[in-house]
Amino acid sequence: MQSMRAAYDKGQRPENARISFVDVHEHRAQYDNPETDTLPKLLKHLVAEIDAGPAPALWVSRIGGNEHNMLSLLEHDRPIDFILPGHEHLGLQDGAEIVTCAYIREVVSTRLERNLKYLPEILEFCPVPLIQVQAPPPIGDTDHILNNLGAFGKNLTGTPRIAANAFRWKVWRLQSQLTEEFCRGLEVPFLENPDPVFSDGGFLRDDLLGRDPTHGNRKYGQIMNDLIVQIARGEAEVPA
Amino acid sequence: MSERKTHFYSNQPDYAFWSRAVSQVPPDQLNPVISFPFRIEAREKVATAGSCFAQHIARNLKQRGFNYFVAETAHPIGNMVRDLAERHNYGTFSARYGNIYTTRQLVQLFDRAYGRFVPAEPNWSDESGRWYDPFRPSIEPGGFASEAELVADRDQHFAAVRRMFETLDVFVFTLGLTECWQARADGAAFPVCPGTIAGTYSDTAYEFVNLAVDDVVGDLRGFLDRLRQVNPAARVILTVSPVPLAATAEDRHVLVSTVLSKSVLRVAADVIEREFEHVGYFPSYEIVTSSANAHRNFAKDLRSVTDAAVNHVMSVFFSSVVGTGEALPASAPAAEEDFYDRMEAAAKVVCEEEVLNRD
Numbered sequence: 343m344q345s346m347r348a349a350y351d352k353g354q355r356p357e358n359a360r361i362s363f364v365d366v367h368e369h370r371a372q373y374d375n376p377e378t379d380t381l382p383k384l385l386k387h388l389v390a391e392i393d394a395g396p397a398p399a400l401w402v403s404r405i406g407g408n409e410h411n412m413l414s415l416l417e418h419d420r421p422i423d424f425i426l427p428g429h430e431h432l433g434l435q436d437g438a439e440i441v442t443c444a445y446i447r448e449v450v451s452t453r454l455e456r457n458l459k460y461l462p463e464i465l466e467f468c469p470v471p472l473i474q475v476q477a478p479p480p481i482g483d484t485d486h487i488l489n490n491l492g493a494f495g496k497n498l499t500g501t502p503r504i505a506a507n508a509f510r511w512k513v514w515r516l517q518s519q520l521t522e523e524f525c526r527g528l529e530v531p532f533l534e535n536p537d538p539v540f541s542d543g544g545f546l547r548d549d550l551l552g553r554d555p556t557h558g559n560r561k562y563g564q565i566m567n568d569l570i571v572q573i574a575r576g577e578a579e580v581p582a
Numbered sequence: 583m584s585e586r587k588t589h590f591y592s593n594q595p596d597y598a599f600w601s602r603a604v605s606q607v608p609p610d611q612l613n614p615v616i617s618f619p620f621r622i623e624a625r626e627k628v629a630t631a632g633s634c635f636a637q638h639i640a641r642n643l644k645q646r647g648f649n650y651f652v653a654e655t656a657h658p659i660g661n662m663v664r665d666l667a668e669r670h671n672y673g674t675f676s677a678r679y680g681n682i683y684t685t686r687q688l689v690q691l692f693d694r695a696y697g698r699f700v701p702a703e704p705n706w707s708d709e710s711g712r713w714y715d716p717f718r719p720s721i722e723p724g725g726f727a728s729e730a731e732l733v734a735d736r737d738q739h740f741a742a743v744r745r746m747f748e749t750l751d752v753f754v755f756t757l758g759l760t761e762c763w764q765a766r767a768d769g770a771a772f773p774v775c776p777g778t779i780a781g782t783y784s785d786t787a788y789e790f791v792n793l794a795v796d797d798v799v800g801d802l803r804g805f806l807d808r809l810r811q812v813n814p815a816a817r818v819i820l821t822v823s824p825v826p827l828a829a830t831a832e833d834r835h836v837l838v839s840t841v842l843s844k845s846v847l848r849v850a851a852d853v854i855e856r857e858f859e860h861v862g863y864f865p866s867y868e869i870v871t872s873s874a875n876a877h878r879n880f881a882k883d884l885r886s887v888t889d890a891a892v893n894h895v896m897s898v899f900f901s902s903v904v905g906t907g908e909a910l911p912a913s914a915p916a917a918e919e920d921f922y923d924r925m926e927a928a929a930k931v932v933c934e935e936e937v938l939n940r941d
Binding site: 418427449453493556 | 657658659660662663666670722723724726727728730731734735738921922924925926927928929
C-alpha cells in the first residue's frame with residue numbers, strides 16, 4: 343500500500359480522484375489493547391467520517407501480502423521446492439528438498455489467515471463495494487534484493503542467499519490463489535496486478551522496484567492507483 | 583527316609599516355570615526377557631518399521647529421549663502449522679513408508695529403494711485427479727496433486743530409505759501380518775488390498791497370498807542379507823504385533839486366521855533369531871497377549887492395545903534391551919524455527935521501513 347500512498351502523496355494522482363489511505367498499524371498506539379481494539383474502533387471512526395462527508399465509491403483492502411517473502415525470499419539451509427499444479431514447466435530446483443503442494447499450501451494459508459481474518463470484519467463495516475488487491479509480484483533481480491536486503495539480512499549467519507526465482511514465484515502465486523479463494527468465499531473481488539507491472543518472466547518489472555527487497559516503487563503505486571480509480575468509476579472491472 | 587528325586591527340571595530357573603514366572607508375578611511386573619543378545623546405547627541410531635504397533639515403539643523411543651532415527655524429516659517450514667508434519671506422516675516411522683505389515687513388503691521396499699525392483703503396477707489416481715502411491719496409499723493426506731509430485735516425493739523417499747538402512751545402528755521391525763495382496767504380474771506386495779484406500783480392485787490384476795513360515799523366513803533372510811551388504815554393523819530387533827487382524831481374506835473365522843498369522847510370524851522370528859547372532863527377538867506379543875494381562879491390555883474393540891499395555895512393553899524394553907547410558911536430551915527444532923521467526927520479523931520491519939521511504 344505504501345507505494346500507492348507515496349505516489350498519491352507526491353502528486354502522481356489520477357485526475358479528479360481522491361484517495362484516502364489508512365494504515366491500521368499507524369493507529370495502534372492509541373488503543374489499550376491494539377490486537378483487539380484497533381481495527382473495529384478504526385472502522386467505526388472511518389464510517390463516521392464517511393457519513394459526515396462525500397461517500398467514497400470503493401474501499402480497497404491491501405491486507406497482508408508479504409507472507410510469501412517471509413517464507414521464500416531467503417534460501418533456507420535446507421533449500422525447498424514444490425510443484426505448483428498448472429505451473430509444472432517451472433520444474434524443481436536441483437538438490438532442493440521436495441515438499442508436496444498440500445504441505446506448503448497449508449503453511450502459506452496459515453500465515454495468510456493471520457491477516458485475512460480481518461477482511462470479514464472490514465466487509466461488515468464497509469458501506470460501499472470492497473475489493474482486495476493482490477501483492478506485487480516478487481522481484482526477479484537477485485542483485486537488487488541482495489543490495490537492498492535491509493532487515494532480511496540482519497541476524498543471519500553467513501552470507502544470505504536468495505532463494506531460487508522459480509520457488510519464490512511459486513510461493514507468491516500460491517499465496518495469490520489462496521487469497522483469491524478466501525475472497526471468493528466472502529464475495530469480495532480480488533484484483534490481480536495488471537499486465538504492465540510484470541516482466542517477461544512474471545516478476546515485478548525492473549523499473550518498478552522499490553528500495554527494499556519486496557516492494558514496488560511509486561511508479562508501481564501509480565499504476566495501481568490508476569487501475570483502482572478506473573474500477574471505482576466503472577471504467578474497468580475486476581477480472582473474474 | 584526317601585531322597586527327593588532329581589530330574590532335568592529340578593535345575594531349571596524360576597523363569598522356566600509358569601507358576602513362578604507368570605502366575606505368582608503381579609501382572610504389571612511380567613517380564614519375559616531373560617537375556618537379550620545385545621544392548622542398545624542411548625546414542626545409537628534406532629530406526630523402526632512395521633505394522634501399527636511399531637508406531638507405539640517409535641513414539642516411545644522419541645518420548646523417552648532415545649536417539650530415534652528419522653531419515654526423512656519434515657521440512658522446518660512446516661513447524662509453523664500445528665501437527666502438519668505428523669499429518670503428513672513424517673516421523674511416524676523412520677521414513678515415510680507407512681505401515682509395513684508383511685516381510686514381503688519389507689524386502690521389496692529395500693529392493694525398490696535401491697532400484698533392484700521396479701513394480702509394474704502403475705500409480706493410482708481417482709476421479710478427482712488425486713494420485714496415490716500403491717505401496718503407501720495413505721502417506722499423503724488426500725493423495726498427491728499430480729503424478730509428477732508423487733514421483734518426485736517417492737524418489738526423495740527412496741533416498742531417505744537408503745540413508746536409513748546405510749546409517750542406522752539398530753533396526754526394529756514389527757511383524758504384523760501374513761495375509762497380503764500382491765500384483766499377479768510381478769508379485770509386488772501392497773500394504774492393503776487395492777480398492778480399500780485407493781486404487782481399484784481387480785481379480786485379474788491382484789491376488790491374495792497368505793505367507794507361510796518358509797515365506798516369512800525367506801523374506802527375512804533376504805532382507806538381512808541385503809541390510810548386511812549396505813550396513814555390516816547393523817543389528818536387528820524383531821517383534822510380533824499383538825494387534826489382531828481387522829479382517830481375514832481366508833474363508834474362516836477371523837480369530838482362527840489371527841492365531842495362525844501370529845503363530846507363523848512368531849515361529850519365523852524364532853527361526854531367524856536362532857540363525858543370526860545380530861538379531862534379537864523382543865516379546866512384546868507375549869507381554870500383551872499373555873493370559874495374565876490380555877483382559878486389560880486391549881481396548882473395548884478387543885483389538886486396539888491400551889496405553890497401559892504399551893507402557894508395560896516399553897518399560898520391559900528399556901530395562902532389558904537398552905543400556906544404562908544416559909538418555910539424550912529431547913531434541914529441539916528451535917534453531918530451524920528461528921529462521922522463519924527472523925524472516926517474519928524482517929517482513930514486518932521492511933513494511934514499516936517502507937513508510938519511511940515514502941518521501
